[in-house]
Amino acid sequence: MRKHININVVYVAAIVIIVTFFCLPLFRHITWLSDNDEWFSAYAFNHFSRMCVLKFHQLPLRSHFLGGGVPIIGHTYQGFVNPFFVFVLIFGEIVGLKIITFLIYLAGAIGMYYLTRMCFKFHVMAAFFSALFFTLSGYLPSFLNDGNYFHIYIFLLPLALALFLKAGSSIKKIKYLTLCSLVMGIILLQSGFFFIVAIGMILLISLLKSIMFNLEDAAIKIDCRYLQLFFIMIVVTLLICAVKLIPMFDFIESRVAPVHSAYEDNYSLISETAIKMGSALSWKGLYSSLFIRQSKDIFPAYYLGVVPVMFALFGFIFNPIKNLRWVVVFTVFLFLSMGPLAPIDLFKLLWSTHSYFHFIWKYNKYFSIGIIFSLSILGGSFISYVLQKKFRKRWLKGLVVTVLLVLSLSALIDLFQTNIYFHKNIFTKPPFILKEKDNFFQVYLKGIPGRDPVCKCQYFYLLHNAGLINWHSNILLKESALPKYYGTISNWKDFNCMEINPEYKGEFFFVKQKNKVECDLFSPNRMELAVEVKEPDFLVINQNFDQRWQVRAGKIHNYHGLLSVKVDKFGKYKVVLSYVPIDFWVGLSISIMSLVCLITLVIRDEIKR
Incomplete structure (x- = not known):
């Protein structure tokens, strides 16, 4: 034997x-990369997940970089x-x-x-x-x-x-x-x-x-x-x-x-x-x-x-x-x-x-x-x-x-x-050596047939702390976020050469100009916004609306496809939004209980023998 x-x-x-x-x-x-579009898609997904855990100390449940927030x-x-x-x-x-x-x-x-x-x-x-x-x-x-x-x-x-x-x-x-x-x-x-x-x-x-x-x-x-x-x-x-x-x-x-x-x-x-x-x-x-x-x-x-x-x-x-x-x-x-x-x-x-x-x-x-x-x-x-x-x-x-x-x-x-x-x-291909931008913004690339050519772009933007609205995905959700820049396949690397979107108002803004907002924390699953409210208004976040968001002060609202909070409390305070996907937590509970039961059954079976 x-x-x-x-x-x-x-x-x-x-x-x-x-x-x-x-x-x-x-x-x-x-440390070299592949120049293949699909490989860049893999790099982007895995880079975001890693960044979410190590930088934001959160689970990668949602991405504000891809598709305007998915x-x-x-x-x-x-x-x-x-x-x-x-x-x-x-x-x-x-x-x-x-x-x-x-x-x-x-x-x-x-x-x-x-x-x-x-x-x-x-x-x-x-x-x-x-x-x-x-x-x-x-x-x-x-x-x-x-x-x-x-x-x-x-x-x-x-x-x-x-x-x-x-x-x-x-x-x-x-x-x-x-x-x-x-x-x-x-x-x-x-x-x-x-x-x-x-x-x-x-x-x-x-x-x-x-x-x-x-x-x-x-x-x-x-x-x-x-x-x-x-x-x-x-x-x-x-x-x-x-x-x-x-x-x-x-x-x-x-x-x-x-x-x-x-x-x-x-x-x-x-x-x-x-x-x-x-x-x-x-x-x-x-x-x-x-x-x-x-x-x-x-x-x-x-x-x-x-x-x-x-x-x-x-x-x-x-x-x-x-x-x-x-x-x-x-x-x-x-x-x-x-x-x-x-x-x-x-x-x-x-x-x-x-x-x-x-x-x-x-x-x-x-x-x-x-x-x-x-x-x-x-x-x-x-x-x-x-x-x-x-x-x-x-x-x-x-x-x-x-x-x-x-x-x-x-x-x-x-x-x-x-x-x-x-x-x-x-x-x-040697790796990109880039410096991350301080402030997050989003880009939309015009004149691109299909979504495959943007794979390299979305990974490049991720490393730059920028988002790509028309991202690479076979499964597309509604994209309502407004880009700061419109680029093309010829100038996708140079933000200075891109067309500025005249309708862009920022990643956070109030509908009425009297109210003010500043961002204290912007992360995949949590946002902390310091506001000064002088009259009832909608605080708009330039991300796709998702009903899984919860807010402590105010009420979640769909503002023309964008995530917003209806605020009517006057004064200076902090609006905190948390992303709570019930479907994920239910699934996680089922998975954990199933694994525990399986391990228990295996141990009991081994002990009997």
């Missing part, structure tokens, strides 16, 4: 070393409640995100090794190669190169599935189910709709494991154990993540514009757009993704190479009964990635079930994880089959194993050299 554990430790250590070298280019210039805790990209956020808190948004990326790589590799070795009982070398086929493939490097940081958490899927399967086969059911729910929770907290993909994978595996075919009597048996565990896991995950889910649903339902397209509720039109933009995987696109190095014709370009794909094919040919479920998984996720181009449009069935599926139109981006995942497992299963097979002649086995290992190692070298290219070309 000791030898078995030690050999696993050796192979896991080898995986860690290889993945570390694979990720080293990310840290070549540790309940940022509900945004799908807000990662404050993600446990990995501690690295951003300690090291900053630039270095912290690189560390998190490296840890996600490790978790994906070790999770795949654990899944194939401990759950599927692969030969130790087969589990090793399967893990590295998955990790060194072009899937995650391609995602990072394209700026999709928020979605890399789907790489935790192998670990989540392994823990789920262990919950179904181990006597420590509660422990593994709790751990699985926690991992799924991390995916949900940060990757948004990719959680649906993770759910789909585990549900599909649960269904396939529930159906057992007996060759001897040609009988089909149904075992609902895994389906029961699946639904329990989903409920537990949702309870744990209530702190994010409740504000997030409110945020999504408050949107004032379609998420991606004006015709996203028309499947025919959105499908045509997906096909034109290459977001629906074609057969040619599948070939390019798997076999063309650094393919620029398709995203994500999950290069795997000839050998792993050939091994996957042999895995099914030599062991069809055992690997049939993975062929089914491959087929389902391939058809989902193809969308309307598939022989059977499976995504249309999903699309018709709920309006939230209408937000997904980049089919290949969301569902291709199932392709690379199943191919890596099938390839590893073939290696395991050969290594565990008994040959009549020893020399023949030695020859076959030698050829197999040479091909496997050559495939790993090919994957390493090909896909490390992405890592070398992500972080190429």
Whole structure:
């Protein structure tokens, strides 16, 4: 038993070393940024959350920098409640995100090794190669190169599935189910709709494991154990993540514009757009993704190479009964990635079930994880089959194993050299060196098609202590705040060259000129304003109206879409506004109680044993 554990430790250590070298280019210039728009969006979200905690000593529930004031805790990209956020808190948004990326790589590799070795009982070398086929493939490097940081958490899927399967086969059911729910929770907290993909994978595996075919009597048996565990896991995950889910649903339902397209509720039109933009995987696109190095014709370009794909094919040919479920998984996720181009449009069935599926139109981006995942497992299963097979002649086995290992190692070298290219070309920009402005103000950038070009701008303004009203977000709320400056994409860095808004009256003002106001504290969740009131009036704050604000003196009022306080008390005094999002605090209470109950159940179960 000791030898078995030690050999696993050796192979896991080898995986860690290889993945570390694979990720080293990310840290070549540790403080450098990516020039990709999506990466700047990640920097902005994480910088604000970090600043909120360290500078204002508040939870990042609301941002006055983005969109004229939005309940940022509900945004799908807000990662404050993600446990990995501690690295951003300690090291900053630039270095912290690189560390998190490296840890996600490790978790994906070790999770795949654990899944194939401990759950599927692969030969130790087969589990090793399967893990590295998955990790060194072009899937995650391609995602990072394209700026999709928020979605890399789907790489935790192998670990989540392994823990789920262990919950179904181990006597420590509660422990593994709790751990699985926690991992799924991390995916949900940060990757948004990719959680649906993770759910789909585990549900599909649960269904396939529930159906057992007996060759001897040609009988089909149904075992609902895994389906029961699946639904329990989903409920537990949702309870744990209530702190994010409740504000997030409110945020999504408050949107004032379609998420991606004006015709996203028309499947025919959105499908045509997906096909034109290459977001629906074609057969040619599948070939390019798997076999063309650094393919620029398709995203994500999950290069795997000839050998792993050939091994996957042999895995099914030599062991069809055992690997049939993975062929089914491959087929389902391939058809989902193809969308309307598939022989059977499976995504249309999903699309018709709920309006939230209408937000997904980049089919290949969301569902291709199932392709690379199943191919890596099938390839590893073939290696395991050969290594565990008994040959009549020893020399023949030695020859076959030698050829197999040479091909496997050559495939790993090919994957390493090909896909490390992405890592070398992500972080190429020195960091901004800026001085923070003393007084907060807001900017609106004119003449910009869409919202993607403003990603860099909003991060730049955050560092300057300035807000951007037309910020980058797929989910847009009503924007009523008035900018101090109107800029363009050509002068966005130079406030002196921007057009001054003649209607701008300041970030705080009274409607009537007799009354006066000065700001003592302006922070995300709290404002303290010193006022001198000579007649009843409206104290207007140049932020979007939000009914979650509470005030000690006066009454919250919606003044043409802006936050205001109706004051009728004369004299000099302080008006204090506090942001109290009940949905967040209710969600936090549910999450804490759920975690306490889970920990209690796990401890009690361990004591009994």
